Amino acid sequence: MSECIFCRIVExxxxxxxxxxxxxxxxxxxxxxxxxxxxxVIPTTHIPSVATAIEARGKAxxxxxxxxxxxxxxxxxxxxxxxxMVTNVGEYGGQSVSHFHIHLLGGRRMxxxxx
Ligand code: 5GP
Ligand code: ZN
Numbered sequence: 001m002s003e004c005i006f007c008r009i010v011e012x013x014x015x016x017x018x019x020x021x022x023x024x025x026x027x028x029x030x031x032x033x034x035x036x037x038x039x040x041v042i043p044t045t046h047i048p049s050v051a052t053a054i055e056a057r058g059k060a061x062x063x064x065x066x067x068x069x070x071x072x073x074x075x076x077x078x079x080x081x082x083x084x085m086v087t088n089v090g091e092y093g094g095q096s097v098s099h100f101h102i103h104l105l106g107g108r109r110m111x112x113x114x115x
Contacts, residue, residue, distance in 0.1 A: 002046075006099035010044045020072050024064035027072045027104070036107025037076055037083070041069040048098045049089045062100065069102045078106035086114070 001013050008014035009028060016028040019039055030038040043061035052058030066085070073083050083106035088095040 004046055004097075004099050006040075006042050006097055006101065007046050010042070020068065020075065022064070022068055024061070025068040027068055030103070034103075035105040035110075037078060037105065039069075039072055039076075039104040041065045041072065041102040041104060042099055047100045049095060049100050050087045051089055052100065058100075065100065065102055069104045073104055073106065076106070078104075081106070084110045 002008050002011060005014055009016045010026055016026075019027040019029065021027070023044065025041055025043050027039050027041045030040050043065045045057070045061050047058045047061050050058075050062055053062040069085055073079060083104060086103040086105065087101065088103075
C-alpha cells in the first residue's frame, strides 16, 4: 500500500467522495472544504507538485489534471459565476500533501490577495 494519501485515494485503499475520474486524473471532495464547492483534482501518477511540469512526464500529468478540473467546474455549474483553481507549492505556498493537486473552489466570491 502506498504511503502517499492521495496515491491511496487513486488506488481506492483510502475512501474519498469521488466526483469524476479519468485514466489520468481523479477529482474528489476536499475533507475540509473552504468554499461551498471545494474539489481536489490529482493526477493518477505521483508527482510531488506543479514544479515537476518542467519535465515531460510532469507536464502531461499537470495538463490532464487541469483539464479534468475545468470539466468538473463545468459539470458542477460553476462556469456562470466563476471559480478559482489554486495549487500550493512547498512550505511558503502552504502545501501539506506532496502529491500535486489542484484546489477547485467555487460557490462564493473569492477574495484577493489570498492569505
Ligand atoms: P494543500 O494544503 O497540500 O494545498 O492541500 C491539501 C488538501 O488536502 C487540504 O485542503 C486538506 O483538507 C485535503 N486533505 C487532506 N487529507 C485528505 C483526505 O484524506 N481526504 C480528502 N478528501 N482530502 C484531504
Ligand atoms: Zn502520491
